[in-house]
Amino acid sequence: MTSRRMFLLSGLAALAGSSALANAPAVSLRPVARRVSSLAAGSDGLKALLARAKLTGHAVCAVADVKTGQVLESSGGAEALPPASVAKALTALYALDVLGADHRFETRILATGGVAGGVVKGDLILAGGGDPMLNTDHLALLAKALKTAGVREVRGRFLVWEGALPAIRTIDPGQPDHVGYSPAVSGIALNFNRVHFEWKRASSGGWAITMDARTEKYRPEVATARMKIESRAVPVYTYADRGGVDQWTVASKALGKGGARWLPVRNPGAYAGDVFRTLARSNGIALPKARTAKSLPEAQLLAQHHSPPMDVMLKAMLKYSNNLMAEMIGMAATARRAGRPASLKASAAEMSRWAAGTYGMSGTKLVDHSGLGDASRMTPGDLTGALVAAYKAGHLKPLLKRFPMRDAKGRILKGHPIQVAAKTGTLNFVSGLGGFMTAADGTELAFAIFTADQKARARIPRAQRERPQGARSWNRRAKQLQQQLIERWGAVYGS
Incomplete structure (x- = not known):
């Protein structure tokens, strides 16, 4: 421990x-x-x-x-x-x-409709329990636990439940959009609701960019946060929510030779679902695109992760x-x-x-x-x-x-x-x-x-x-x- x-x-x-x-x-x-x-x-x-x-x-x-x-x-x-x-x-x-x-928060993987022969008959649910320290490594352990339990297929939907806490777009609306210390808040948070943006000079003369949910062990790229480089000096960043995707632009004149920073996530459930889907796929479990669970139904517990006390x-x-x-x-x-x-x-x-x-x-x-x-x-x-x-x-x-x-x-x-x-x-x-x-x-x-x-x-x-x-x-x-x-x-x- x-x-x-x-x-x-x-x-x-x-x-x-x-x-x-x-x-x-x-x-x-x-x-x-x-x-x-x-x-x-x-x-x-x-x-x-x-x-x-x-x-x-x-x-x-x-x-x-x-x-x-x-x-x-x-x-x-x-x-x-x-x-x-x-x-x-x-x-x-x-x-x-x-x-x-001694209180601990719990993140769970649940299944509706029962599990038979490695097949989830209903929906698979990633249920957030308010753990503020949940990171990509923990989701990887949950995905591995599913594989160890013999799960190989999900017939229903892949849902993310974040309703344990209210959904808040930013802690302080008065802060600039791009500051990582004012992310969104909900019942699920991954990597402190921040996504890692990195840029490097490419051989073509432009920049190679990545948006990922990295830890020291994993670096899964994400589809719920995207970056576009635009030819300008200011503003350094712009932000827009387009269909539940965090769409960023960055000024080319501010990039220099390379660098990285953590940007805030505005759609925490979609972000966590995106990353878990990638990690499940690496364990041989194909999941459909994550959707938001309106409520948390009665379901079978398949795996769980507890926060520190x-x-x-x-x-x-x-x-x-x-x-x-x-x-x-x-x-x-x-x-x-x-x-x-x-x-x-x-x-x-x-x-x-x-x-x-x-x-x-x-x-x-x-x-x-x-x-x-x-x-x-x-x-x-x-x-x-x-x-x-x-x-x-x-x-x-x-x-x-x-x-x-x-x-x-x-x-x-x-x-x-x-x-x-x-x-x-x-x-x-x-x-x-x-x-x-x-x-x-x-x-x-x-x-x-x-x-x-x-x-x-x-x-x-x-x-x-x-x-x-x-x-x-x-x-x-x-x-x-x-x-x-x-x-x-x-x-x-x-x-």
Whole structure:
């Protein structure tokens, strides 16, 4: 089991896009003795530090003692700002409470009409169970299991059922079409609902392109996502849904000598069915083109695949900040708690109600489970209170990623006396950090820091939201402030 978990996590690492973590603080971070000064203690010191950051927009924060729950200091603790991916920490708590640490998702191969002499008399169904970590290797194992069971022919239809969760075209409609971190969501997801696009210079002078569902072991080409090169400079990509096929075009002047990237899938069921059909064919089982199952009938179980347990998935989700995992896990928790949600926004509203009832987070109103939508709001006071409660229950801290302290040049300071386990959150002109810190003397604190320039973000055209002008430098300054606040709290409250 350990090797299987490691394989799944390494697969997530390869597929999950990297995101910027904390950058260098404005001053060298060194352990300092506790002292009282205008910059190191009291509310005046905190206000001065926030003012020196010279961030446009708003910066709010709160810090509390995890043992007593006492709020040690805050600035704008009741002011709600977009939490970005810090929201995933709350999603993790939601899933642990509603689904449990041992919960596993199940993907099944079913047959109607019975099986006799290796022949499926009715339909063969690929039934998604909400597993956000399903990949091509797992479908290959399911196809092999069919062959091992003696199945060689299907008389009826080949159906894909994705109705365990609502179908959503993109996590955040405000994102550019081509960004892999905002794919479609449904009850089935393959390779995080992303397709691999690769281009290489051909001997003819043009480019050779592939669209496939690759893992380290398999590279099945797909028919449900197609790419066409067009002679232009901009836009780099265009997208259209044509008869259930993701039809992309790419600008020839942007290709260079070669490269690759993961593009989002907008028709998850068709994509998974396309790939499974290819893998079944390689095992000698010919299937008709996949069709969507309107409902899930009574059927015979032929093969099944289980996801890793929930705690393993949540650790991966938080480490790699995978948006699709957060949305599927969050909606699965809502389905268990209140019935299948009608939409992503409805599911997030249910999680917000749960947070208010469980942790008193009355100022938190979310529109999704990943934090990708900038209409979500969370207060630092709300999050700090939830973190204190989670710490006492022993739930969240073991799942959080280590947040390294850095020097003035951005280099990680090995052996720094302050240890931090936290969830970062980054959108253009939005930066958040929430989690736990252990000071040099062992004092443990829970903290939340949110910064946002919503006016600057609102001015970004949709087509430029992947890398807008000015966002990188703003976010760098926001992350410098985060490290300075942690250093301050370690000095003031940790000795």
